[in-house]
Amino acid sequence: MVFVGPPIISHISSNQTVNEGDKVKLNCTAxxxxxPTSITWKKFSDNGVVTFPLTVSKQDSGGYRCTADNGIGSxxxxxxxxxxxxxxxx
Numbered sequence: 001m002v003f004v005g006p007p008i009i010s011h012i013s014s015n016q017t018v019n020e021g022d023k024v025k026l027n028c029t030a031x032x033x034x035x036p037t038s039i040t041w042k043k044f045s046d047n048g049v050v051t052f053p054l055t056v057s058k059q060d061s062g063g064y065r066c067t068a069d070n071g072i073g074s075x076x077x078x079x080x081x082x083x084x085x086x087x088x089x090x
Contacts, residue, residue, distance in 0.1 A: 006073035007032030012066055017083040018056055025053040026080055030068035039068045044079075056084050 007030040018024055030036045041050045044063035054060060061084040069075035 002033060004033050004072060007036040007068040007070045007076050009066065009068055009076055009078045012078045013080055015081045015083070017085065020057055020084050020086045021055065023053040023055050024060075024082060026064060026066070026082075028066035028068070028078070030076065032068070032070045032072070034070050034072065036068040036070045039066065041066055056082065058084050058086050060084055 009028060009030045011027065011029045013026040013028070016024055016026070026041060028039055028041065030039055041052065042048060042065050043050050043060075044065065050064060061082060063079055063081050065077050065079050067075045067077045
């Protein structure tokens with residue numbers, strides 16, 4: 001008997017602390033049967049789809065959600081947070 005069910009996120013990047021202007025790439029992989037047909041990243045603040053790598057600015061600080069979907073049951077999601085450090089000039 002073959003298990004059929006929703007995807008499982010098998011790897012996701014850890015939370016990141018980066019400097020303004022750095023490039024950030026968050027990774028998310030998922031397994032399932034059937035295999036996931038989509039893996040997407042969205043930013044919490046506006047629910048907009050995000051593609052990586054991302055050259056970050058201060059407004060990119062916050063939470064990002066990876067969602068994997070294979071059409072079986074509910075999509076699976078995990079969250080990662082990016083903290084952007086800015087240099088302050090006096």
